[in-house]
Amino acid sequence: MNGVEQALIGGVDGGTAILIPALGELIGERSGVVNLGTEGCMLAGALAAFDAGTTTGSAWVGVLVGAAAGASFGLLHAWMTVIRRADQLASGLVVWFLALGVTSVFGVSYINKSVVPLPTLAVPGLSRIPWAGPILFKHDALVYLGYLLVALVWVVLYRTRIGLTLRATGERPEVVTATGGHPVRIQILAVTLGAALAGIGGAQLSVGYVDNWFNDMTSGYGFVAVAVVLFAAWRPAMVLLGAYLFGVALATASVVQAHGVAINQYLLDALPYLVTLTALVAVARRGSRQAPEGLRRALTHSV
Amino acid sequence: MTHLRPGGRRRLLAAASGALALLAGGTTLSACSSSSTSGAASAGASTPAITVGFIMVGSRSDEGYNQAVYDGSQAVAKKDPSVKVLTADNIPENNSVVQTMQSMVNAGAKLIFASSYGYFSYAEAFAKANPNVVVVHQGGFLTGTFPPNFGTYWGQAFEPVSLGGMAAGAATVSGKLGFVYAFPISQSIANIDAFELGAQQMNPAATTYLVNTSSWCDPLKQKEAASALLSQGVDVLTQHQDCQATVIEAAKAANAKVVGYHYDAEALDPAGWLTGSAWDWSSVYENIVGTVQSGKFTGSVYNANWVGSFATGDNPLTLAPFGSSVSSDTQTKILAAEALLKEPGHSVFAGPVTCQDGTVLYAAGVIPTYDQINSIKCLVKGVVGTLPQS
Numbered sequence: 252m253n254g255v256e257q258a259l260i261g262g263v264d265g266g267t268a269i270l271i272p273a274l275g276e277l278i279g280e281r282s283g284v285v286n287l288g289t290e291g292c293m294l295a296g297a298l299a300a301f302d303a304g305t306t307t308g309s310a311w312v313g314v315l316v317g318a319a320a321g322a323s324f325g326l327l328h329a330w331m332t333v334i335r336r337a338d339q340l341a342s343g344l345v346v347w348f349l350a351l352g353v354t355s356v357f358g359v360s361y362i363n364k365s366v367v368p369l370p371t372l373a374v375p376g377l378s379r380i381p382w383a384g385p386i387l388f389k390h391d392a393l394v395y396l397g398y399l400l401v402a403l404v405w406v407v408l409y410r411t412r413i414g415l416t417l418r419a420t421g422e423r424p425e426v427v428t429a430t431g432g433h434p435v436r437i438q439i440l441a442v443t444l445g446a447a448l449a450g451i452g453g454a455q456l457s458v459g460y461v462d463n464w465f466n467d468m469t470s471g472y473g474f475v476a477v478a479v480v481l482f483a484a485w486r487p488a489m490v491l492l493g494a495y496l497f498g499v500a501l502a503t504a505s506v507v508q509a510h511g512v513a514i515n516q517y518l519l520d521a522l523p524y525l526v527t528l529t530a531l532v533a534v535a536r537r538g539s540r541q542a543p544e545g546l547r548r549a550l551t552h553s554v
Numbered sequence: 555m556t557h558l559r560p561g562g563r564r565r566l567l568a569a570a571s572g573a574l575a576l577l578a579g580g581t582t583l584s585a586c587s588s589s590s591t592s593g594a595a596s597a598g599a600s601t602p603a604i605t606v607g608f609i610m611v612g613s614r615s616d617e618g619y620n621q622a623v624y625d626g627s628q629a630v631a632k633k634d635p636s637v638k639v640l641t642a643d644n645i646p647e648n649n650s651v652v653q654t655m656q657s658m659v660n661a662g663a664k665l666i667f668a669s670s671y672g673y674f675s676y677a678e679a680f681a682k683a684n685p686n687v688v689v690v691h692q693g694g695f696l697t698g699t700f701p702p703n704f705g706t707y708w709g710q711a712f713e714p715v716s717l718g719g720m721a722a723g724a725a726t727v728s729g730k731l732g733f734v735y736a737f738p739i740s741q742s743i744a745n746i747d748a749f750e751l752g753a754q755q756m757n758p759a760a761t762t763y764l765v766n767t768s769s770w771c772d773p774l775k776q777k778e779a780a781s782a783l784l785s786q787g788v789d790v791l792t793q794h795q796d797c798q799a800t801v802i803e804a805a806k807a808a809n810a811k812v813v814g815y816h817y818d819a820e821a822l823d824p825a826g827w828l829t830g831s832a833w834d835w836s837s838v839y840e841n842i843v844g845t846v847q848s849g850k851f852t853g854s855v856y857n858a859n860w861v862g863s864f865a866t867g868d869n870p871l872t873l874a875p876f877g878s879s880v881s882s883d884t885q886t887k888i889l890a891a892e893a894l895l896k897e898p899g900h901s902v903f904a905g906p907v908t909c910q911d912g913t914v915l916y917a918a919g920v921i922p923t924y925d926q927i928n929s930i931k932c933l934v935k936g937v938v939g940t941l942p943q944s
Contacts, residue, residue, distance in 0.1 A: 257785040261778045268774065355613070355644075363617040363799050365822055368807075461773040462807070463799035466613060470772040502778045508765040508939055509732070509782035516942030520768045 254510050258503040259386045266498025267390075267397045268293075268455040273476040273483075273490045274400050275448025279325075280480055281408065282441035283421040283545025285339050288328050288346025289449045290473025292321040296450025297457035298354040301361055301464040310369045310458040314393065314451060317458075321450020322443050324350050329442040333435055339549045351467060361464040368462040369393065393455045397491075400448070405487040417441060421543030449473065475527075482531035484541045493531045500526040604665065604847050606630065607640040607658035609651060611670035614643040618796055618816040619833070623669040623692070626835030630843055633836075637843055638662070647672030655680050659687055665846045667692065667839065678704055688846050693741075695859050695928065702852040707838055709862040709870040710924060711741060712748035713895055714831035716902040717873050717888050718813040719752025721828040722790040723760045724884040725811045726753070731762045732783030734793040734801055736770045738941040740928050742794045747934045748902045749792060749813075754936055755891065756884070763788055764939030770796040780804035790828070802826070811879070818874040827877035829888070838862060838870050861924050864895040903927050908935045 272289050279286050286292070299320030304313030324346050331342040369391035378388040408414040417437060419427045424434035452473075457464050475497060483489030500523035507514055606627075614624035620643060631639040640663060642654045651673050655666050665688045668677040674694040681689040681704035694706040722731050731753055735742045746764065753760040763786070765779035780791055780801045791805045792813035799822060805812040806823040814820075814830025845854050862868040873892060876885050894900050905916035909932035916922055933941065 254782075254786065257782055260785075261781050265774050265778060359613060359615045362613075362615065362797075363819060363822060365803070368803075456774060461777040461800045462803040463773065465771055465773055465797045465799065466616075467771075468773045470769065470774065472774065501775065502782065505765050505775070505778040505782035506786075509763055509779070509786050509788070511763060511938035513940040516766055516768070516940075 254506045256382070256386060258499055258506045260389075261502030261505070262495060262499025263386065263394060264390060264460045264498070265501055266495040267394045268452050268460065269472055269476050269479065269497055270397045270452075270491060270494035271393065271400060271455065272449040272452035272473060273479045273494050274397075274404050274487065275321075275445035275452070276477050276480045277404065277445075277483075277485055277487065277490055278417070278448070279442045279445035280546055281417050281421045281485060281543055282438045283424065283543055283549065284329070284332055284438050284442050285343065285477070285546060285549065286325065286328050286346070286442060286445060286449075287340055287343025287474070287477060288324060288350065289343075289446070289477050290469055290471065291347035291350025292324045292446040292449035293453035293456070293469045293473045293476075294354045294467070295324050295350045296321040296453030297468055298358045298361065298453075298464055299450070300454035301364075301366055301457040302357075304366045304368075304458045305361065305364055308367060310367060310454075313366070313458045314369070314454045317450045317454035318447040319450070321453065322447035325443040325446020325449070326439070328446065329439040333438045333442070347473075355466045358464055358466055362466075363463070366458050366462055369459045391455075391459045393451065393459050396451070401487050401491045408487065418543070421545045424545060449476070452476070475523075479527065479531070482528060485543065486541075489531060489534060492534065493527050496530050497523045497527040602847060603636045603638065604843065605638040605640065605658075605662040606843055606846075607642070607655070607661075607663040607666045609645050609654055609658075609666065609668050609670070609673065610641070610643040611645060611647060611672070612643065612796065614641065616797070617819070618798065620669070622817060622833035622835060623667070626833075626839045627667070629836035630839045633840055634843070637847075645670075647676075649676070651676045652680060655689070659684060664688065665843060666690070667842075669693075674706075688851050690842055690856060700857055702857065705842075705851075705856040705858055705860060707842065707856060707860040707862070709838075709868075710864070710927075711831065711871045712744040712902055712927065713864050713869055714871050714873045715745045715815070716748035716752035717892055718792060718815075718829050718831060719749035719762075720756050720888050720891060721876070721880055721884060722749070722792065722811070722813050723753030723756035724881070724887075725828055725879070726757060726760055726790050728787045728789045729757060729759050729761060730786075730788045731760060732780070732788035732791045733762050733764050733937075734767060734776060734779045734783070734791065734795060735764065736767055736795055738766070740930070743930055743933070743941065744927050745794050745815075746937060747907075747930060750934055750936045751902060751907070752891075756887070760936065762937045764933075764937060766939075766942060767795070768942075773797065773800040776800040777804055784808045784810055792830075811877075814874060820875060820877055824878065826879075828880055829876050830874040831871050832874040833870055834872050835870050837868065841868075863924070864892065865898055865900070867896065901927075903930075909933065910935055910937060 276289050296317035300313035300317030303316035304310045328346045331337040332339045374388040378384045420434045420437045427434045479493035483493050504519040608627040610620040610623050612620035627639050640658050645651050645654050669692040671693045677689045677691045681701050688703045691706045693708050750762040767775040777800050790811040791801050793801045802812050802822045805826050811828050812826045813828050818832045820827040842856050845851050862870050901921045903922050905920035906918040907915040909915050
């Protein structure tokens with residue numbers, strides 16, 4: 252296997268841990284609620300998935316429990332921001348710190364335990380495509396879930412009534428109310444669903460790709476997911492691009508070194524952020540004008 | 555090693571946990587082995603009762619660097635009931651450590667073990683401000699005059715690391731070894747070089763490929779690092795990270811071999827585990843406590859940069875048990891090398907040692923001192939990769 256292939260394979264695996272939470276955050280932000288606690292929801296998902304995965308012996312059960320754990324922290328964020336009208340940024344940070352503390356305490360007994368990870372599933376036929384096959388179609392199931400979710404979120408967002416209502420909630424909740432909808436319910440659902448996806452992203456780390464638990468193991472990638480949504484201008488395909496670019500650049504930094512190529516280490520460390528930012532700013536320039544209006548209001552209030 | 559943790563997010567985390575520690579107040583200190591007055595009486599006049607504090611940067615149950623400190627502190631408490639042991643873990647490398655030291659002194663502590671690299675300046679300043687308390691720092695190195703109540707202690711970590719390198723050199727089929735490290739600090743450089751030199755003893759053609767993660771524990775980066783190394787032909791992995799499970803799991807999934815660091819993790823991957831380095835601080839801690847108890851700290855070996863080694867029989871970093879795949883012939887050779895290091899006049903870095911670029915680091919016959927090894931700036935020949943240049 253050459254280095255380019257390895258960078259792309261590792262990039263898809265690692266990028267998935269950012270893609271799925273970012274899609275979840277996109278759903279929440281489209282409803283007008285930003286969740287900086289995505290990092291915490293990922294941590295909760297990672298630990299819960301690892302816990303359930305080791306207890307039941309099934310990483311699949313782990314993924315489901317991870318989604319539920321992420322969702323429960325999302326529900327807390329929804330309650331604070333949507334029902335209690337708390338500042339969204341402050342509430343998100345509270346959720347992050349809470350999850351960090353809770354998972355650090357309860358995670359102690361899982362450090363250096365082994366889990367049977369999600370198996371690698373080669374998609375019949377597609378994985379045999381020369382070169383691209385192993386890169387795109389020889390991963391654990393959550394990678395394929397990521398592909399499906401991008402398409403699903405796009406279709407629902409732009410081609411269904413539910414998506415229209417969701418977007419309307421993020422733009423003008425009063426219009427939704429006037430047409431008989433329930434913006435509050437929609438926001439709670441969107442934030443909770445988004446946090447469930449963040450939990451699945453955490454599970455991709457703990458039982459899908461790196462296969463262990465450690466305190467604070469998400470190392471800030473939840474914040475990367477939130478940033479990707481922002482720079483992707485709330486568009487699913489751009490989120491896919493941003494998450495994978497980040498993953499590939501992260502893997503590239505290792506691959507370059509593993510082949511003994513001398514490149515400035517600090518440049519390599521910055522590479523994922525530089526590449527993702529540059530690409531998304533170039534491709535998704537219309538970003539600021541596309542921000543859901545409710546979101547812009549929420550963020551301006553916070554300053 | 556738990557060391558410098560740069561980055562804004564770390565500082566934010568540190569600030570938050572500092573705040574939490576404040577909220578928790580005195581409860582951050584947990585005491586064990588109570589020293590009742592009757593206990594003190596039975597201890598005799600030669601070892602008066604003493605209260606000792608241990609401060610850790612990470613969780614005391616991380617099955618790594620910090621747990622080794624905690625285990626050492628408990629060994630002290632168990633050995634001598636007249637010693638009251640206070641412990642505080644998850645204390646960030648900022649002003650919180652000063653607050654923690656102060657609370658320990660308020661609780662009667664006369665000796666404090668500051669066990670994380672980044673505590674150094676706080677520990678030294680605290681010692682100067684509190685002449686009645688002895689402060690010792692784990693892993694630091696003071697150049698200059700020591701305050702009468704301050705010292706550092708460490709071990710020649712590269713010694714067992716080179717023995718692990720021997721196991722790796724014997725096990726590799728491809729001749730390519732992989733080393734995942736965090737930051738180019740002197741201890742990591744010495745470990746990388748020692749690992750390669752050890753490997754060369756068993757397989758002169760063995761090369762060590764380096765990947766840097768710029769983090770003491772970032773599982774995603776570690777996984778990418780391990781995958782990158784494995785995919786290009788490396789078949790033995792080792793590391794200098796705080797958390798080692800990711801690299802071990804990656805080796806396990808690829809049927810590669812692994813050499814551990816910090817603690818014995820054979821249980822994670824019994825088939826792939828070769829050996830590793832594991833901390834055992836108990837005798838060092840006991841000796842320091844005993845020295846302070848007898849009132850002879852000032853001027854003692856611990857009132858300086860104390861470094862344990864195989865040669866002096868007190869290296870706190872020991873060789874971990876061998877895995878089942880290590881042949882008895884290899885084990886014999888490694889144990890023989892260990893025995894040799896225990897004799898005077900031998901060193902992992904005994905010349906000739908050559909840098910990557912061909913310059914001679916140590917000429918034939920030269921036995922470098924610990925200070926010299928601790929300031930090596932070059933990677934030895936056989937290591938593939940470069941150190942980050944600022």
